Amino acid sequence: MISRVSLCPHGPEVSRLVYGTWRVLDDTDTATTESLLKRLHTCLELGITTLDTAEIYGLYKVEEFLGQTFKKEPGLREKFEIVTKCGIYVPCEFHPDRKVAHYNATAARIVKSAEKSLRLLGTDYLDVLLVHRPDWLTSADETAEGLNKLLKEGKIRHAGASNYNVHQFDLLNSRMDQPLVTNQIEFSLLHMDPIYDGTADQCQKLGVKPMAWSPLAKGALMDSSNPAAVRLHVKAAELSHKYGGATLDQLAYAWIMAHPSHCLPIIGTNKLERLLATAKSADIKLEREDWYGLWEAAQGQSIP
Numbered sequence: 001m002i003s004r005v006s007l008c009p010h011g012p013e014v015s016r017l018v019y020g021t022w023r024v025l026d027d028t029d030t031a032t033t034e035s036l037l038k039r040l041h042t043c044l045e046l047g048i049t050t051l052d053t054a055e056i057y058g059l060y061k062v063e064e065f066l067g068q069t070f071k072k073e074p075g076l077r078e079k080f081e082i083v084t085k086c087g088i089y090v091p092c093e094f095h096p097d098r099k100v101a102h103y104n105a106t107a108a109r110i111v112k113s114a115e116k117s118l119r120l121l122g123t124d125y126l127d128v129l130l131v132h133r134p135d136w137l138t139s140a141d142e143t144a145e146g147l148n149k150l151l152k153e154g155k156i157r158h159a160g161a162s163n164y165n166v167h168q169f170d171l172l173n174s175r176m177d178q179p180l181v182t183n184q185i186e187f188s189l190l191h192m193d194p195i196y197d198g199t200a201d202q203c204q205k206l207g208v209k210p211m212a213w214s215p216l217a218k219g220a221l222m223d224s225s226n227p228a229a230v231r232l233h234v235k236a237a238e239l240s241h242k243y244g245g246a247t248l249d250q251l252a253y254a255w256i257m258a259h260p261s262h263c264l265p266i267i268g269t270n271k272l273e274r275l276l277a278t279a280k281s282a283d284i285k286l287e288r289e290d291w292y293g294l295w296e297a298a299q300g301q302s303i304p
């Protein structure tokens with residue numbers, strides 16, 4: 001059973017692995033409420049109770065799809081913690097007037113987006129609302145005003161950020177009535193920036209667990225034309241027996257979870273059998289030399 005953890009000292013309880021919904025409308029054979037319902041039940045059986053979504057997913061259609069799926073089973077929504085995001089606006093069928101993709105983290109826009117998320121998801125609270133990306137044109141005071149208003153009204157229980165650098169996170173945090181509970185960042189064996197750029201260290205300092213998006217590098221980890229992925233496959237084959245037959249994807253999730261920031265990988269598969277297989281990764285405790293061995297295989301060189 002996947003364990004439960006506190007996202008931060010004052011934060012919500014979440015599951016150690018999170019199920020991501022970015023791609024749920026991508027494949028015609030799995031883009032049905034019946035198929036998603038099956039995966040949601042599998043999540044619950046495994047102990048994955050935290051769902052990640054966003055206003056923009058599926059070009060603004062995923063939240064509604066999730067809401068339709070929840071509607072099929074009264075009480076289902078309450079079994080999950082919902083993390084959603086707002087702030088990215090791109091030209092789409094709902095807004096023919098919108099010509100240029102842009103970020104908007106103004107107070108009014110955040111409130112409007114969160115209220116739309118509540119309506120589409122068919123719920124009266126969001127467990128966590130993240131600002132999807134830093135909006136360079138909006139002050140931290142202005143962004144915090146929107147988040148603080150939603151917190152005060154109980155429409156969101158917690159607020160956080162995504163893709164914020166250390167300074168942006170610090171700044172927004174300094175304007176919040178209630179501290180930010182996570183920074184959702186890209187982190188995988190093929191994208192290690194967070195361990196070099198200070199974001200993972202900042203999370204440790206604040207006791208805030210980051211969430212890792214694209215933990216398999218959007219599937220590139222399984223791409224046999226990618227030299228780093230090929231080296232990682234060789235390394236995973238070498239380690240597999242020691243870790244009970246673990247596969248590269250399981251080792252890749254375990255590699256992320258081993259980082260002392262206690263990062264939470266967000267699983268992106270639409271395949272039931274792959275979702276089931278993720279559970280094993282939470283039991284893998286990588287030994288030091290094996291963690292560095294995977295780092296070495298990914299980088300194609302030894303540590304400096």
Ligand SMILES: NC(=O)c1ccc[n+]([C@@H]2O[C@H](COP(=O)([O-])OP(=O)(O)OC[C@H]3O[C@@H](n4cnc5c(N)ncnc54)[C@H](OP(=O)(O)O)[C@@H]3O)[C@@H](O)[C@H]2O)c1
Pocket residue numbers: 019020021022023052053132162163184185212213214215216217218219220222249266267268269270271274
């Ligand atoms: N905050 C942000 O800016 C941000 C950005 C991107 C994503 N996210 C979040 O992060 C979540 C995960 O991102 P992601 O979908 O890119 O994750 P990922 O795990 O890196 O990639 C998932 C993709 O890899 C494929 N894949 C190939 N082999 C796989 C295997 N053995 N196991 C699992 N998947 C395999 C999947 O295809 P199949 O479906 O066929 O298995 C799927 O297309 C998203 O759903 C979203 O919630 C957040």
